[in-house]
Amino acid sequence: MSTTQRSEGMNAFFDEFINSTTTLQQFVVQYDNALHSKVEKECEANFASANTTLPCGSQSFIERQFQDEYTHAKFGEVQNELTCKINCNIKSVEVHGGKAKYIVKEALIWKDQSADKYNEVIFDxxxxxxxxxxxxxxxxxVLCCHSLMVLALEDVKFVSQKYILS
Structure with missing residues (x-):
């Protein structure tokens, strides 16, 4: 995460516990309350993930693999990337030795204008x-939509466990 993202995330996290008039003594107490609240929310999310299943949006074995392994929140991120895959096209492929280099074009809209982005994906x-x-x-x-596009093109049914973080 960038420094700005971390700072914004921490500000949002502490907003409900402290303000500009909080004393140092109150801060220590509220910091402890904030950490307990965070742990409690994580336990609730883990319980919900363990006892309910979010439906898959496709017939992808890779999606099912992530559905089985991830919490609802992380699985939602994977589903977002699978959805974004629709905006991707393979523009070129070069194979050298045992590796293929794909140029993937992602069609984006920024300020009501077309804004294409190109990424290079290397597949062993x-x-x-x-x-x-x-x-x-x-x-x-989380695997990006560009990588998921290439994996689908290469007919990969299941990803290596190294792409499924605990």
């Missing part, structure tokens, strides 16, 4: 490992 034909220049997996722990 042997190990089925995948990397994308958008780095979504490295930053958020």
């Amino acid at each position: 034909l042997v190990t089925k490992d995948i990397e994308c220049t958008c780095w979504l997996f490295e930053f958020r722990g």
